[in-house]
Structure formats: structure tokens, C-alpha cells
Amino acid sequence: MTRPLAQIGLAVKRLQHRHHKAADAALAGYGISLVQWDALRHIAENPGASLHDLAQLTFQSDQGFGTLANRMGERGFITRVSGPGRAVRHQLTERGELLRAEAQKVLDGVLTESFAPLDDDELASFDALLRKLIPQG
Helix, strand or coil: CCCCHHHHHHHHHHHHHHHHHHHHHHHHHHCCCHHHHHHHHHHHHCCCCEHHHHHHHCCCCHHHHHHHHHHHHHCCCEEEEECCCCCEEEEECHHHHHHHHHHHHHHHHHHHHHCCCCCHHHHHHHHHHHHHHCCCC
């Protein structure tokens, strides 16, 4: 018998929440949160990206990402430079890149542990289903 869609949706949300809590706990030793690491990751993957683009990538408002970027700049993780027009461009500092890389290892461990109950075939099927539900634009 198939579970009702509402229960499936709730299960997905619970899995995401579990990952977020575990990641925040694991990253606390580095003095950053999952949200901050995610910003570092997207800046690394999109050097020179605008505040608006990074806000969209990190599921934040422009104002929220601006506040986050200011704090990360004050901590020496990123630099912000003027771009064309009123745009502000973002790049990781050496310190930010080192932190991003170290935190990536921690997050890889969190996810490895979380998905450990799935064998390789189940994990591949889960990935395929997610890709089907969330098409890459």
C-alpha cells in the first residue's frame, strides 16, 4: 500500500531537517553554520556572482544574503567588490576557501552516515527519483 503523498512529503522534510541539524552540529567546531557553508560553496562555484544570484542559489532573500555576506566579509571569508552598475561581486578569500574545503569533508561524513542504511543500488534509485522530481534547469 502506497503512503499518502502528505506523509511522503513530511518524510522528505524530516530527512532534510535531520541533515540540517547534523550538519550544524558538525560544523559548530569550525565556527560556522550550514547556511554559512552553503554560501561559501556557492561563492566558490560561482566566483564573481552577484548578491542576487547568490541569494537565489542559497534560498535566501537579497537582504538576508547581504547580511550574511557582510558578516562573512568581516570574518575574512569572502571579499565583496563593486561590479557593473550597482552589482556587488563575491569571491572567497584564501581563508574562506580553506574553511570551505575542510567543512566539505565534515559534511561528506554527515551525509555518508545518514545514507549508510541504503546500499549502492538503493542510493542510485533514490538519486534517480530525486532527479526526476527536481529537474535541473
